[in-house]
Amino acid sequence: MSYQNLTKPIMQFLSLFEFPMVLEIGIDNGQTAIPLCHNITHLDRSWVYEGVDIDVKLDVISQLSVMNKVYCHGTSMGSENQFPTNVFLYEMNSFEFLKIAIENKRKYNLILIDGDHNYLTVKKELPLAEQLANPSTLIICDDYNTAHAHTDFYYGEREDYADNKLANKRQKTEK
Secondary structure: OOOHHHHHHHHHHHOOOOOOEEEEEOOOOOOOHHHHHHHHHOOOOOOEEEEEEOOOOHHHHHHHHOOOOOOEOOOHHHHOOOOOOOEEEEEOOHHHHHHHHHHOOOOEEEEEEOOOEOHHHHHHHHHHHHHOEEEEEEEEEOOOOOHHHOOOEOHHHOHHHOOOOOOOOOOOOOO
16 A cells, blocks of 8 residues: 555654654565655755665565655765755665664654554564654554455465565464
8 A cells, every 4th residue: 555645744844854764674565755755846945765675576675766856875866975865765674674763763743554464563563663753753654444454364375475584473363
């Protein structure tokens, strides 16, 4: 899923900050990352987007790295000294990333949680995300009241993620 229907209010919210910092857990195919990074460039100020996923797709990196005013870490556009990198994509488990971000005292204005769609994962991500929040930070969880609202979904159970060692394993829960 993506936050495309929230683009306008998200951009109005981010416009309140001198240096918007955004974290997205669960990049998937860039349905949110690409339009969000495009729109945030129109704020005409410095900003940072960090995205974490267990499978960062090359297509997402390619699309972001050719955008005007978007400088992706690890691409030729992001490594040029004349422009500061403003997009960082991390291929890792969200728990690992969140713990590292907490250790590094990162703070975000907007945190989008759209990774694994199961109760236990989100239950663990939310208190970690809270430690990365300022008092004014907006934390949005996607797919709260959709197909995944009553059935746990683990990416690690999908055939195309079966060998992904970063995927969370299903755990039995009453929720």
